[in-house]
Amino acid sequence: MTNQPSDGSEEPVSIAQQGDVPKEDEAPPSVPSTEIPSTRSSRAWIRLFPSLIVLVVILVFVFQNTKKIRVSFFTISGTLPLSVALLGAVILGAVMTLALGSVRIIQLRRQVRRKTRIRGRH
Secondary structure (H helix, E strand, O other): OOOOOOOOOOOOOOOOOHHHOOOOOOOOOOOOOOOOOOOHHHHHHHHHHHHHHHHHHHHHHHHOOOOEEEEEEOOEEEEEEHHHHHHHHHHHHHHHHHHHHHHHHHHHHHHHHHHHHHHHHO
């Protein structure tokens, strides 16, 4: 058998052994992998970064608006710095978002439990 092409009168070209050719997704054994696996904590930091940017923007906006203003909420009214009122509004909005998000997560978990119970019966 030869590894060179022929005019058709000789045997076909031999195929290399499977162990001779490295697979595409494998690195050669002599070269260590340089890819570092992702961890939960690294993904958490990546997700936290945009939140920190938003927080910085909010704080800059709040601290640039320190003028005293009159604030009314239903029957309660008073005078306080605009920055405090804005910060309170942001905190109230975040609490409401977390509360509504938590309710939705609880609803979805209940739906999943019901579906898994129904599948388990059949």
